[in-house]
Amino acid sequence: MELVVALGLIVFKVALLIAILLLLPLPLTWLERKIAGHIQQRMGPMRVGWHGLLQPVADGVKLLTKEDHIPAEADRFLFKLAPILALAPPFVVFAAVPFGESVSVLGTKITLYISNMNVALLFVFAVIGIEVYGVIFGGWAANSKYAVLGSLRTCAQMISYEIPMGFAVIGVVMLAQSMSLLDIVRAQANVWNIVYQPVGFFVFFVAGLAESQRIPFDLAEAEGDLGAGFHTEYSGIRFAFFMVSEYAVMLLTSVLAVILFFGGWNGVLVPLPPLLWFLLKVAFFVYVFIWFRFTFPRYRYDQLMAIGWKVLLPLSMANIIITGVAFL
Template sequence: MSGLTITALGTSTAGLLPAWGVPEYTVADFSDTTWWLVLIKAIFIVLFLILSVIMALWVERRALGRMQTRHGPNVAGPLGLLQAIADAGKMLFKEEIWTKRSDKFLYFLAPVIMAFAAFSVLAVIPFGPNVNMFGHSTPLMVTDMPVATLYILAITSLGVYGVVLGGWSARSTLPLYGAVRSSAQMVSYELSMGMALVSVFLMAGTMSTSEIVASQGSVWWAFALAPAFVIYLISMVGEVNRLPFDLPEAEGELVAGHMTEYSSMKFGWYYLAEYINMLNVSAVAATMFLGGWHAPWPFSHIAPLNDGWWGMFWLIFKIWVLMFAMIWTRGTLLRLRYDQFMNLGWKGLIPVALVWIVLVAVMRGVQTWVSGSWLVLFTVMLAVVILVAVVVYLVATPSDQGEEEGVDPDAPFDAFLGGYPAPPVLGQKLPPSPRAGRAKVAVTAVAETDETIPAIQEDSND
């Protein structure tokens, strides 16, 4: 295999697992890469993302249709495969609408920022090892750097501006609400997402994406760092505003959130960026926790299936497994209330992530003077204990509405008890509506008027 071997990473995985027939993993080597090869790979990334979004739209509609006992798209092309292309054509030729009060420059710039940030993430994701391309040995990635993961976090943070500016520049109420929600949501869940990745940095000893992939030769970090992996999975769904966390564009409350006042391809750029971001967070999860482009066990021990162009197949396969999990989540779970969603991030994920970082740091310190595969067993047991503690905490936490048992039926109902408007629980009754009293008075007044008019007429006739 070409490129640098995993030994270049020092002791990043030493002592974690016994190396029983572990294949030799490599990191990227750009010494023979030319500028036109970089250009070819960049064009491939753009085309891959656009075609993947078209396929994701079809897969999501068909999958949700099956989950909801309906057909889904089945008219445009065989099995409805051309439905996404038809929708793209509709957006291209739709009439452009510009709101009169909007800030025209920022109104146009916002979706451009969103799309630019979405297309930039995969530049540092390794799709495979060094391969022979037009007589040159080059890795299947556009570029790599010592702080590649920080680059990913910075680009995803830049996408927040596209959402916030889009809602603010429209000068409309519902888009502004969606923008404010999104800024709080994305900042909150970027914190937990970044903390989940810190434990990977500690164990791999690097922030380079290709080196992080190479460091998973003995064990995937999804198993050795299970709590961090779970935190990342939850955070990535909140980061891309997908159900049950699609609060910035909740259809029942905000119509379409920050995109309400957009039409045609300005709306299309937002729509495209949403699905590209789903691919991005899935690719980052596969790279950081699921071995990247390496084949899963036992295929990893078959040399031809764990090298060369096969790396693209395995990475794309892992991306689509995570994509389908997000689609499945959308078809299964209900939308959370906004206060529940923020509590989950600030009171659940972030504290657990901080505790886990400390434990991993302590483990790395212990590993410098104690070696042995028992550390893996210790890590797994610790992960199980923390996961059980989190589940118990979430299940045992009382609801804002209180327990349904023991509710006094005669107690006055307070819809804002607990700090958020809520319907009555079983046993409680709604207080009498003041409108009902006003309506009764109005009906009585009308009846009295109807009786008074004939009497006045008789008096006038006399």
């Protein structure tokens, strides 16, 4: 009986997480378009529903009913594989991400995470790295020059930001003495990591921007110079997969930034429920992502390489050394 309840709980949690992650792009696209509109002194979507609230639903229906076109010269297998490869990893990663300690419902203690891995951080970085393959394969398989250029950029971009990103979180791991995300948050109960690791956070955040393929580092889809980049040839539901994937990665980067550097669900000053604190912080970072998108222009390809290798990498290395020295 115990086992059945535990198993049912896990299945329920997984289903809930998948549903939330699949539906979240709807409000996020609405929010993004609204914020974009107001930053540019427009109104954004206004006509479908109250203040355009149903616009994402209309867009979703449009995407689902659109023709799913595969170019004649495309590598059909890879072309079909790529969106799934881009979509699955962000969902898998959330299995290792905690959203809080635990709540008790009807006398049963329910943990607000699916699994508490002791190497959760490693798992997150390992799995999220696979997401990039979706982008690379998608661009390659489409057999279009724009898509291939987008993919090539992603290949080079990936190496230059994944390494600083991996190094940036080592400082956090050193402070918490653990790679479990749960322990990392618990270690920040009194002082958030941002106080000790401002440089680490800076490197992580810039690399996270590049990881989630968003302006100022959205070189892979650069609308201005590459059509739509790697997903130029995608349409219908497969394009929607890439969209959902992009938003999931954006959310993941925000969640990781909160967990690693901003104390997770530990509140400050105002005593709010831990989960609410967590959601508020994540919402703030999601807003920052959108805000950045409509403030900054896109960095040039070589500039991103220069930032990755000449600034972020030395900074993250120095951060590790200084943290180590201070720790000793």
